[in-house]
Amino acid sequence: MLDGVDLDLAAGDIAELRGPSGAGKTTLLLAIARLLPGAGGSLTLAGEAADSVDPAVWRTRVALLPQRTALFPGSVEENLLLPFALKARDGVRPPSTETLRTALDDVGLADVALDRDTARLSVGQAARVALLRVLLTAPRVLMLDEPDASLDDASAAAVAAMTARFAEAGGAVLRVSHLRADAAATVRLHLESGALAGGDRDDA
Template sequence: MDRPLLLRATELKRQLGDRLLWSQLDLELAAGERLGLVAPSGAGKTLLLRALAMLDPLQDGTISLQGRTPTSWGLPRWRSMVLYLSQGPVAHGGTVEANLRSPWTFQELRGRGGWRRERIKEWLAALGRDPSFLAYDAERLSGGELQLMALLRALQFDPTVLLLDEPTASLDGATSAALETLLIEWLAAGQRAAMFTSHDSEQIQRFATRTLELRP
């Protein structure tokens, strides 16, 4: 097999109060895959992505990346490799560039080559944005611009698995298409995979290589 297995989850379970969202959930993600997560609202798509990023305590089951558990990787490293992009991205004060640079100061990310402006500019061009975008005040970005910023902030760390929660919800059609192309290219450049949710069924058909349906 030329497509190594990256992420594996077995027997995951999630219960909210006495409401069982999902249980006995097994999942495998191999390099190059783009897994679309399909489920009605409130079925726990976001919670599944958060669980894989270990942002919530696991109620049941196991997760591993390249055969190693989150604890054995160390949680900060795990999250930088299984990177979750939330539906509601946030920025702190300052320019877009300052927002893209600040995570590089985290202990976990410090030693990884650091900020690469040229690379970000290429991505911006691919998304039809001018490099001046970097100088914008991040707190005054539109919802769509915030999503782009959050995507670039995540991509620059080259995670092994990218977990995208409604990544194009606030984007126009043309930018959404450009973002999909950019992601496909980025995924092809290494042993990487992505998992995403979308309420746009056409996007799922177009972008996903495989889908996973969540049922209680």
């Protein structure tokens, strides 16, 4: 499905990937997260080849937030702490309750209690909690698959701000966009029929 796609991301980049539906945008993200069975090609992160890293550990560094928000049954706090209970993050200290509280406040979720059941979140709140869950794990690369596809403008703006802050702190972002263009994007990519075009950096 993908053919000869070559992509480089640097720390601080926000790469925006556009293209018609069916062009392979999601497939590309899955391949980079090593979530695509039978994918070929080579991946490197900071000089380290993907093959030399355990796939689960790779995914803790190259994080993908799937398009469909998937919070698990339970509280917001349980969801935010869940990644730290995984073997791939053995030895990583989970954030404290205060850190979680501050993090929620910072993304406009001051009115969401940590013990709120995830079933009682709005679509926009759930999307932000899901993004926060990934961001708290401090990955090197963050990939977002149409993060604002089903969001209202306020939630979409919050998601864009969270993404921008992650990039400012030295992370690299690759996001698939469909509806809205991300004003903060530094790299614009276009995928059509499995081939990649663009890659112009408009450094601000």
